[in-house]
Amino acid sequence: MGDLKYLNRFFWTYRLRMALGIVFICISNYFQVLQPQVIREALDLVIDYVNAYGVYDGFGVQGEFFGILSHTLMLFAGLVLLLALIMGFFLYLTRQTIIVMSRLIEYDLREVIFQHYEDLSLEFYKRNNTGDLMNRITEDVNKVRMYLGPAVMYMANLVSTIIFVIVSMLAVSPTLTLYTLIPLPVLAISIYYVSNIIHTRSTLIQQQLSRLTSIAQEVFSGIRVVKSYVRERQQIRYFAGQSDVYKNMSVDLAKVDAWFFPLMIFMVGAATILTVYVGGLQVVAGEISAGNIAEFVIYVNMLTWPVTAIGWIASIVQQASASQKRINEFLSTEPTVIDPDPDYRGDIRGSIVFEDVTFVYPDTGIKAIDGLSFTLKPGEKLAIIGRTGSGKTTIADLLLRMYDITSGRILVDGKDVSKIGLANLRRRIGYVPQDVFLFSDTIRANIAFGADHDPDEAEIEQFAKYAAVYKDIEGLTLGFDTLVGERGVTLSGGQKQRVSIARALIKRPDIVILDDALSAVDTNTEQQILGYFNEALQDKTAIIITHRIYGHLKFDKIIVLEDGHVAEVGTHEELLANGGYYSEIVERQLAEEVDEQ
Incomplete structure (x- = not known):
């Protein structure tokens, strides 16, 4: 008993x-x-x-x-x-x-x-x-x-x-x-x-x-x-x-x-x-x-x-x-990430500081981040580039406090992220993960899921346009009432990504994180989405995690990760001049675009 x-x-x-x-x-x-x-x-x-x-x-x-x-x-x-x-x-x-x-x-x-x-x-x-x-x-x-x-x-x-x-x-x-x-x-x-x-x-x-x-x-x-x-x-x-x-x-x-x-x-x-x-x-x-x-x-x-x-x-x-x-x-299993202030609600200006951050995954013992440091001012745009397994996605997880860091500090608006209300932190960050997940519901419900209010039809349609998925949805028999199936199985990879982007943007977040969120879209669609980003994210802090270079989006800072630490950091021009991994990616991408033409 x-x-x-x-x-x-x-x-x-x-x-x-x-x-x-x-x-x-x-x-x-x-x-x-x-x-x-x-x-x-x-x-x-x-x-x-x-x-x-x-x-x-x-x-x-x-x-x-x-x-x-x-x-x-x-x-x-x-x-x-x-x-x-x-x-x-x-x-x-x-x-x-x-x-x-x-x-x-x-x-x-x-x-x-x-x-x-x-x-x-x-x-x-x-x-x-x-x-x-x-x-x-x-x-x-x-x-x-x-x-x-x-x-x-x-x-x-x-x-x-x-x-x-x-x-x-x-x-x-x-x-x-x-x-x-x-x-x-x-x-x-x-x-x-x-x-x-x-x-x-x-x-x-x-x-x-x-x-x-x-x-x-x-x-x-x-x-x-x-x-x-x-x-x-x-x-x-x-x-x-x-x-x-x-x-x-x-x-x-x-x-x-x-x-x-x-x-x-x-x-x-x-x-x-x-x-x-x-x-x-x-x-x-x-x-x-x-x-x-x-x-x-x-x-x-x-x-x-x-x-x-x-x-x-x-x-x-x-x-x-x-x-x-x-x-x-x-x-009896206690959460390892504790919410210090569940009831707090407030805006975040978007200042982000990583101070000598190290993180080891508790379940595998793998060191994903090793002494990482960088600073982002409110409204700045950061691109994080690196090979598979270099720790790019881990940065997003740590900023969202999906995990607590092993050592170092992460500051948001000058305050340690562990002292910020967990729900409010995640509420003010619009995150599009690499592994897109859609609920087995209508497209409308999946987009509205991101809002902390009950959005009307016009608002849902507007953010679908911002994510360049509106025309795709209109082409479906049931439009926004189309059931996407389990994990969005009835939609293409690019459509799922764009619905996920619309879901993140309808939050009207203070910080936007896109984790390889445009990998499955074509060049024209990419230009439409980035055009909206340039306009709507002017005063928003944005972190774009990617394998490729987006020429239509100007970054204030670009970080190249290698084995969890910073291998290169600077602007687009500075990294090209260095002739390192970043310049190799740019040259390879330009060659691919020429071949496609």
């Missing part, structure tokens, strides 16, 4: 519902326990009337006895039915409180997990599979809900039923009660043993289910690669193999579960036999009546489901414990 302690806060939140549910269970079981007592009275009355009926054999009063007996039995039957209706009504109220409570907690728990997922840093997502994350917020939460609702309800039902039944049995005959309950300790020991097995196997099953979800998610996301390499059969065999592992583990768990019910039935049957045998001896001795035996047999059968439910409840609790343990592993 240690892993399930986390859920106590939710029980406290809905304590009134749970308390009412337990009260309703107790009331329901109280009326249920009265039924055997009514039946005992009816049976004893019948026996008395039968004996009296024999005494008056041959007398006319026998007919009156029979009529009185029939009327009395009808009253007893009506009383039993009334008790059953009352019991059912309170059982209905029980489900309306405890089961509804479990659904509310399930909702709250998913909200907590989802919010925590969003708060976690980028490195967390690099260490964990998407399928595993999804499985913990769906399948694991479902397992936990079974503990929150059905397990709690049936446990309360079990405890209250046993208390009411045993008290009623002791009031009749302590000796008969003792014999009736002899099988229960054996049952408890068996349940404890089997529950441990269930707990261990449930944990392994949930881990395997996460693995299956991850495999399916990766194959579906990379279906183009799978098909282009004709690896469908291979993936099917691999998935089938992992499914067999899951199936075998589930079957083994089912075999363990299968011991519960036969064991319960056997113990209950043994208790019934003992009740009839010992009870019969006591009737002969005149210690109890024949109706008491019937009463005890009903009590034993009344305990059948609650006692049987012990195994089911134990199984649910063990599986919920295994699932909650997996959930707790993520909930």
